[in-house]
Amino acid sequence: MRRVIGHLGNELRLAWYLRRRYWFESVLGVTVLVTMFCALLYALMTVGGKSLASGALDTTIVGFVLWQFAIVSYSSASNDIAEETRQRTVEQLVIVPLPLAGLLAARAAIHLLAGAGVLVAGFLLVGWVADGRLQFSLADVLLPVLLASPSLMGIGYVVAGVLLLAKKLEIAHGLMYFALISLVALPAYPVNPFSLLPYALGAATAKAAAVGVDVPATVHVMIAANSAAYLLAGLVAFSWMERRARRLGLLGHW
Amino acid sequence: MEFADALVEKSAYRDAGQAGIVSAGSLNHGHGMQSSLVDMRGIGKSYSRAAQRIDALRDFSLSLSAGEVLGLLGPNGAGKTTAVKILATLVEPDAGEILWRGAPAAGKRHLREVGVLLEGRGAVNERLSTRENARYFCGLRETRFDPKHFAALTALLDLPDADAPVRLLSTGNKLKSALLLSLVHRPAVVFLDEPTIGLDVFGVDRLESLVRHAAEHGTAVMISSHDLHFIERLAHRIVCICRGRKVFDGSKEEFLHVEHAYVLTLHMPDDRPPGLPRLRTGLDWEEAAPGEYRVRLRDHGELCAVLPALQPRLHAARAMQVERVTLKDKYLNLVDAARKEAA
Numbered sequence: 001m002r003r004v005i006g007h008l009g010n011e012l013r014l015a016w017y018l019r020r021r022y023w024f025e026s027v028l029g030v031t032v033l034v035t036m037f038c039a040l041l042y043a044l045m046t047v048g049g050k051s052l053a054s055g056a057l058d059t060t061i062v063g064f065v066l067w068q069f070a071i072v073s074y075s076s077a078s079n080d081i082a083e084e085t086r087q088r089t090v091e092q093l094v095i096v097p098l099p100l101a102g103l104l105a106a107r108a109a110i111h112l113l114a115g116a117g118v119l120v121a122g123f124l125l126v127g128w129v130a131d132g133r134l135q136f137s138l139a140d141v142l143l144p145v146l147l148a149s150p151s152l153m154g155i156g157y158v159v160a161g162v163l164l165l166a167k168k169l170e171i172a173h174g175l176m177y178f179a180l181i182s183l184v185a186l187p188a189y190p191v192n193p194f195s196l197l198p199y200a201l202g203a204a205t206a207k208a209a210a211v212g213v214d215v216p217a218t219v220h221v222m223i224a225a226n227s228a229a230y231l232l233a234g235l236v237a238f239s240w241m242e243r244r245a246r247r248l249g250l251l252g253h254w
Numbered sequence: 255m256e257f258a259d260a261l262v263e264k265s266a267y268r269d270a271g272q273a274g275i276v277s278a279g280s281l282n283h284g285h286g287m288q289s290s291l292v293d294m295r296g297i298g299k300s301y302s303r304a305a306q307r308i309d310a311l312r313d314f315s316l317s318l319s320a321g322e323v324l325g326l327l328g329p330n331g332a333g334k335t336t337a338v339k340i341l342a343t344l345v346e347p348d349a350g351e352i353l354w355r356g357a358p359a360a361g362k363r364h365l366r367e368v369g370v371l372l373e374g375r376g377a378v379n380e381r382l383s384t385r386e387n388a389r390y391f392c393g394l395r396e397t398r399f400d401p402k403h404f405a406a407l408t409a410l411l412d413l414p415d416a417d418a419p420v421r422l423l424s425t426g427n428k429l430k431s432a433l434l435l436s437l438v439h440r441p442a443v444v445f446l447d448e449p450t451i452g453l454d455v456f457g458v459d460r461l462e463s464l465v466r467h468a469a470e471h472g473t474a475v476m477i478s479s480h481d482l483h484f485i486e487r488l489a490h491r492i493v494c495i496c497r498g499r500k501v502f503d504g505s506k507e508e509f510l511h512v513e514h515a516y517v518l519t520l521h522m523p524d525d526r527p528p529g530l531p532r533l534r535t536g537l538d539w540e541e542a543a544p545g546e547y548r549v550r551l552r553d554h555g556e557l558c559a560v561l562p563a564l565q566p567r568l569h570a571a572r573a574m575q576v577e578r579v580t581l582k583d584k585y586l587n588l589v590d591a592a593r594k595e596a597a
Binding site for chain 1: 299301310336339342343344345346362363364365366368370372375377378379380381382386389390391393394395396419
């Protein structure tokens with residue numbers, strides 16, 4: 001346990017060093033995101049003729065935030081490998097006592113924590129913009145999202161493993177962002193075959209909760225089970241691909 | 255098995271027959287380093303490139319002891335980097351085993367005691383400063399960051415501005431930063447693959463100080479390099495590898511030991527018969543190239559004895575050259591012999 005805490009602390013320190021040195025980029029990133037969201041909201045209100053007070057925009061707001069959280073969940077492992085490979089530092093992450101999957105998990109935990117913070121902040125911001133007229137309970141929306149996010153981490157692990165083997169496939173990694181929009185938009189609630197896909201049931205349940213649907217506990221259990229299955233499959237696939245990369249001599253090799 | 259017993263067994267193993275090896279060195283190098291830290295036993299590794307099988311390493315064995323500086327020599331593509339990558343767990347061998355402190359290296363725990371610099375470049379996060387990198391890397395290797403040790407290494411390497419982002423440093427200083435990071439967590443063993451690339455003469459001097467400092471503190475250092483002078487100055491032991499096979503493993507003294515210490519060459523005009531001076535019994539001229547004749551001399555005494563015999567005929571020669579046989583000559587001969595054998 002002390003080891004895990006030590007590595008979490010170390011990754012937090014790394015994140016702090018980078019944020020501190022590149023604070024302007026961080027601020028700019030958040031500003032762009034908020035601006036994009038406000039522009040979307042404004043367009044829907046003016047062109048679509050919808051109002052915040054009516055609750056008609058709640059699903060859109062939730063959908064946007066769900067997509068952002070999906071990106072954070074998915075990209076934690078895959079982005080890390082892509083970035084470390086680009087910087088040619090991935091080999092140093094391998095020559096350490098902690099397995100690479102564990103190290104990526106520590107980073108993912110930090111990203112998810114930060115992502116959850118942004119998620120809550122996003123909802124609070126929207127609530128403030130809408131003068132408290134959002135019609136849904138934050139907890140009801142957050143629970144399925146948080147339960148569903150590990151499934152995308154699993155997908156991220158698979159893509160990270162592929163990037164270890166084929167480092168030039170970063171374009172495929174970029175395409176995944178569009179696939180995430182589909183997963184968020186799919187009508188996976190009530191439970192149907194779409195629900196088997198990663199994150200889809202969690203996102204659909206969160207959107208349903210936003211419009212006041214009373215979600216049964218069994219659905220949350222299904223979301224958790226779906227998440228666990230994808231995460232496990234992702235970890236197994238990543239470990240296999242890491243071993244394969246080691247065998248082929250592709251680790252620490254651009 | 256007790257640790258000491260394991261060491262005795264490993265020493266015996268290392269000295270046991272290595273087919274095709276010119277000389278197998280002993281563990282006693284005369285500077286008090288005995289305990290074997292890492293052993294590679296019968297390592298084999300092949301790659302497939304463009305539907306061709308390439309044997310990067312074949313039945314390769316190597317041991318490394320605390321405080322030892324080992325120079326790994328070999329031409330391009332000999333398998334040096336593969337050996338380092340296998341030791342660093344970046345590449346999985348097809349055959350053989352690796353022992354860490356006498357036991358099979360299972361898992362990754364032992365990597366907290368390993369430092370690596372690969373292919374003459376450090377895997378440094380260039381967005382961070384050297385100090386931030388050092389703190390982070392110590393954390394990765396589950397070791398406490400020691401500011402005094404960091405300062406000592408910075409001073410040894412003469413690394414300016416340890417608090418500036420590494421991306422702002424010059425190529426040589428980036429390498430110094432990477433070298434520092436390979437030692438900042440006080441590893442028991444450090445593998446330096448082509449550590450002199452990009453360093454100026456002053457940087458190489460600093461690197462030598464760093465390696466000596468590390469070895470004096472018990473760190474085993476394995477240096478793979480094409481810079482023979484650098485290896486000659488630092489290494490206690492030399493391992494020479496060619497086409498994936500070890501062709502020499504012994505002390506530097508053994509490696510440098512040659513039957514003939516000097517080569518005397520006479521350059522005669524092409525249009526005249528050589529008229530070479532007569533030499534005393536046991537010494538013969540050999541034609542190295544048209545008009546170029548040489549004789550191998552055992553030592554300084556033999557050289558002094560031969561020079562008076564040459565003097566009356568020197569006016570007929572275009573030039574005379576006396577060269578001391580160096581590590582480079584021995585190395586080239588070894589590689590040449592290994593290539594011929596393989597062919």
